[in-house]
Amino acid sequence: MSLPSLVPLIGVADVVIGLSLGSRLFLIAVGLSLIFGVLGVLNFAHGGFYMLGAYVTLAVVTGLIDNFWIAAVAGALAVGVVGATIEFAAIRPLYDRVDADLDQLIVTFGFVLVIHEAVRFIWGSGSYSIDPPDVFNFSVSLGGSTFSAYRLVVIGLAIAVLAGLWLFITRTYFGSLVRGTSSDREMASMLGVDVPRLYTGVFFLGSVLAGLGGALSAPLQSTSPALGDQVIIDAFIVVVIGGLGSMSGAFVGAMLIGMMQSLGPQFISAGSIAIPFLAMVIVLLFRPEGLFGGIGE
Amino acid sequence: MVAGSPDNENKRNRNRDIDAGSESRSPVGRRRFLQAAGAGATVALAGCSGGGGDDVVRLGATYILSGFASLYGEAAERGIEMAQAEINDNGGIDGRDVEVIVRDTEASADTAIQQMRSLVEEDNVHGLFGLDSSGVAQAVAPQAAQLEMPFMITHAATPFVTSPEGEHEDSVGNDYVFRDSNNLTQDIYGAARTAAELDATEWATIGPDYAFGYETWDYFQDFCAGLGVDAEFTAEQFPPLETGDYTPYISSILDAEPDAVLTPLWGADLTTFIGQAEDAGWFDQIDHTLFSVGMGTDLASDGNPLPEGEYASTRYDPFAPDTEANNAFRDAYYEEYDALPTYNAEGAYRAVYLYKEAIESSGSTETSALVDEFTGMEHSGPVGDYRFSETNQATVSSIWGTVTYDDEWESNVLDPVNVYDAGPDVLSEALGDSDLPAGI
Numbered sequence: 001m002s003l004p005s006l007v008p009l010i011g012v013a014d015v016v017i018g019l020s021l022g023s024r025l026f027l028i029a030v031g032l033s034l035i036f037g038v039l040g041v042l043n044f045a046h047g048g049f050y051m052l053g054a055y056v057t058l059a060v061v062t063g064l065i066d067n068f069w070i071a072a073v074a075g076a077l078a079v080g081v082v083g084a085t086i087e088f089a090a091i092r093p094l095y096d097r098v099d100a101d102l103d104q105l106i107v108t109f110g111f112v113l114v115i116h117e118a119v120r121f122i123w124g125s126g127s128y129s130i131d132p133p134d135v136f137n138f139s140v141s142l143g144g145s146t147f148s149a150y151r152l153v154v155i156g157l158a159i160a161v162l163a164g165l166w167l168f169i170t171r172t173y174f175g176s177l178v179r180g181t182s183s184d185r186e187m188a189s190m191l192g193v194d195v196p197r198l199y200t201g202v203f204f205l206g207s208v209l210a211g212l213g214g215a216l217s218a219p220l221q222s223t224s225p226a227l228g229d230q231v232i233i234d235a236f237i238v239v240v241i242g243g244l245g246s247m248s249g250a251f252v253g254a255m256l257i258g259m260m261q262s263l264g265p266q267f268i269s270a271g272s273i274a275i276p277f278l279a280m281v282i283v284l285l286f287r288p289e290g291l292f293g294g295i296g297e
Numbered sequence: 298m299v300a301g302s303p304d305n306e307n308k309r310n311r312n313r314d315i316d317a318g319s320e321s322r323s324p325v326g327r328r329r330f331l332q333a334a335g336a337g338a339t340v341a342l343a344g345c346s347g348g349g350g351d352d353v354v355r356l357g358a359t360y361i362l363s364g365f366a367s368l369y370g371e372a373a374e375r376g377i378e379m380a381q382a383e384i385n386d387n388g389g390i391d392g393r394d395v396e397v398i399v400r401d402t403e404a405s406a407d408t409a410i411q412q413m414r415s416l417v418e419e420d421n422v423h424g425l426f427g428l429d430s431s432g433v434a435q436a437v438a439p440q441a442a443q444l445e446m447p448f449m450i451t452h453a454a455t456p457f458v459t460s461p462e463g464e465h466e467d468s469v470g471n472d473y474v475f476r477d478s479n480n481l482t483q484d485i486y487g488a489a490r491t492a493a494e495l496d497a498t499e500w501a502t503i504g505p506d507y508a509f510g511y512e513t514w515d516y517f518q519d520f521c522a523g524l525g526v527d528a529e530f531t532a533e534q535f536p537p538l539e540t541g542d543y544t545p546y547i548s549s550i551l552d553a554e555p556d557a558v559l560t561p562l563w564g565a566d567l568t569t570f571i572g573q574a575e576d577a578g579w580f581d582q583i584d585h586t587l588f589s590v591g592m593g594t595d596l597a598s599d600g601n602p603l604p605e606g607e608y609a610s611t612r613y614d615p616f617a618p619d620t621e622a623n624n625a626f627r628d629a630y631y632e633e634y635d636a637l638p639t640y641n642a643e644g645a646y647r648a649v650y651l652y653k654e655a656i657e658s659s660g661s662t663e664t665s666a667l668v669d670e671f672t673g674m675e676h677s678g679p680v681g682d683y684r685f686s687e688t689n690q691a692t693v694s695s696i697w698g699t700v701t702y703d704d705e706w707e708s709n710v711l712d713p714v715n716v717y718d719a720g721p722d723v724l725s726e727a728l729g730d731s732d733l734p735a736g737i
Contacts, residue, residue, distance in 0.1 A: 011548070011552060013548050013577075014545070014548050014552075017544050017545055017548060018545075021542065021545070120363075124367075125363040125364045125365075125367055126365075126367055126368070126565060127365060127565040127568075127569065129568075129569065129572055139576060139577075139578060141578075145548065145551070145552075146551075146576075146577050146578035147544075147576075147577065148576050148577075220542055220544075221541035221542040221569070222541050222565060222568075222569035223541070224364075224365060224539065224541070224565065225364075226364075226365070226539045226541075227541055230539075230541065261545055262544075262545045262548070263545075264545065265534055265536075265545045265546045265548075265549040266545075266548075266549050266552065269532075269533040269534055269535055270506050270533075270534070270535035270536075271506075272545075273537060
């Protein structure tokens with residue numbers, strides 16, 4: 001293995017690819033982070049939600065209506081409904097338990113298996129792929145490298161989601177309820193906030209974001225039942241690096257991991273998937289609270 | 298935890314009540330006992346009628362039937378189905394029907410070992426065959442010896458399972474393991490022969506991050522050296538199995554600007570890679586791509602993922618050799634499944650016939666008789682005439698060709714196709730000074 005000079009190796013495409021990988025990681029990690037920040041639930045099933053978003057989008061595009069955008073929205077909303085139902089039926093009854101954290105963890109892990117098997121049952125264990133929407137289904141050549149124009153769309157959408165979420169949390173009434181409840185649940189409850197309903201709402205929102213991540217990624221990768229397991233680990237790394245509960249942390253963390261995934265193979269021929277883990281270890285050692293912290297950050 | 302709190306006390310008492318309740322209701326207990334006993338008896342009966350009887354020849358097969366490479370197992374099942382139907386319609390094996398039990402390895406060595414143990418110990422099979430993954434084969438080979446059960450590998454290609462233990466640190470070959478399909482050494486010898494004909498000096502690889510990916514690249518470099526191919530090896534990438542997005546790896550190879558690439562990616566990973574490589578302009582920038590598991594994936598996939606004009610290998614070609622046996626097999630398969638047979642279908646098909654020949658020739662289904670028969674056996678099938686070498690490897694050819702879409706068969710085929718003799722002497726000589734075993 002040789003280490004040729006670094007600069008010529010990093011092309012425009014590598015950066016665009018890294019940012020697009022980061023963008024889809026952001027969509028899943030920000031929902032994970034939001035749910036943890038507000039509900040205190042570490043949702044293991046979030047990777048499953050992401051995968052489900054991709055599958056529903058694929059199913060709608062290939063079977064119902066040949067419009068990617070409608071399919072993506074349908075995928076995201078369907079996952080939102082699944083998430084809210086799980087929260088309502090299986091997680092809400094656990095909030096007041098003595099060992100609520102552990103019970104929630106086990107329940108959400110159970111749903112990882114349920115979603116995985118359900119997907120295998122419905123769509124089989126093979127893998128599927130779809131083309132990007134027609135408007136963006138072309139390659140861009142820049143600085144001697146080529147990448148799909150759709151990647152730019154995914155990056156743009158991730159930035160839009162970050163901005164939208166930030167406005168939503170900091171500028172709306174519902175956002176202030178979310179912030180208030182996340183910092184003191186009992187006080188919010190005494191002041192008349194319907195906490196259980198707010199929790200379900202936040203879980204719905206987090207699930208929609210994971211579903212949207214899966215939907216937008218469907219044209220960029222193959223969709224198989226293994227997808228959820230792969231992505232949840234990266235998402236956990238992102239939220240550990242960014243700081244659990246932090247939106248801007250999730251964004252920065254996701255982009256960092258995306259760039260590591262993209263640039264890693266430029267320098268080592270195998271094992272580049274270990275780089276994000278090393279980054280996580282370093283953050284845990286030197287800044288255990290993550291780079292950012294707190295809802296609305 | 299607050300052990301003495303009234304709430305917890307109550308909870309414990311309630312639990313005790315429930316337990317006591319179920320214990321005191323003896324009728325439920327009795328019914329349960331009867332159910333359990335009934336189930337046990339059914340299983341025992343099934344065991345008696347399901348295994349050990351002499352009325353059929355029972356073979357066990359293990360393939361990947363789920364996950365990213367399920368298309369291989371499905372192709373093998375077709376080959377088995379055909380062989381079974383043909384044999385049973387024509388008097389069976391010495392008058393006995395052949396029955397094949399196919400199990401899923403899930404591409405996992407642990408699962409494969411469990412399945413083969415269950416086939417041997419519970420289903421009392423007379424012989425085993427199968428395997429799609431080199432990693433799995435490496436783990437399974439010693440188990441076959443331990444179980445003292447012949448195992449005919451029909452797809453997994455690692456040379457180390459037909460390289461006698463001790464020849465190399467990874468060698469696990471033994472008396473019980475045979476392979477009727479061509480191995481990685483034979484296949485990659487053909488890749489180096491193909492490379493020798495191409496106008497390309499800088500070579501790269503992108504392969505899966507396990508033994509098969511690395512072995513392919515190691516053998517290719519050594520064969521190029523042994524055959525005097527003017528080649529430099531400038532870039533390598535080994536993404537993990539089931540990578541959903543190959544673009545960072547593709548980009549890395551493209552940045553190195555090689556003239557040609559040899560890739561042993563396989564299964565759904567290969568189709569994913571090809572789609573993403575096309576988007577990245579791979580086939581415009583790289584002059585030649587050699588797909589070593591190309592046709593096995595292409596023929597079994599929807600559409601025709603392999604790009605025309607690139608090079609691919611196959612371990613069996615539906616058109617070469619142009620013999621009656623091959624043409625009949627191909628046509629029958631095409632009529633039944635509306636697709637050309639893959640090498641995995643042919644390998645599995647032939648394995649059933651190999652057992653037929655061994656059992657009929659020895660007049661026995663005993664392990665020792667079968668192993669004796671397979672050792673050094675000369676055989677002929679759709680793939681052509683071959684024999685088993687001293688290391689139990691079939692002396693089949695190495696087949697490489699140009700991917701061409703054929704309108705008549707509505708499928709990709711290899712045309713023109715080159716069939717290279719890949720017997721033990723040829724391979725040993727071509728490996729030159731290499732430390733790697735020929736596995737034949």
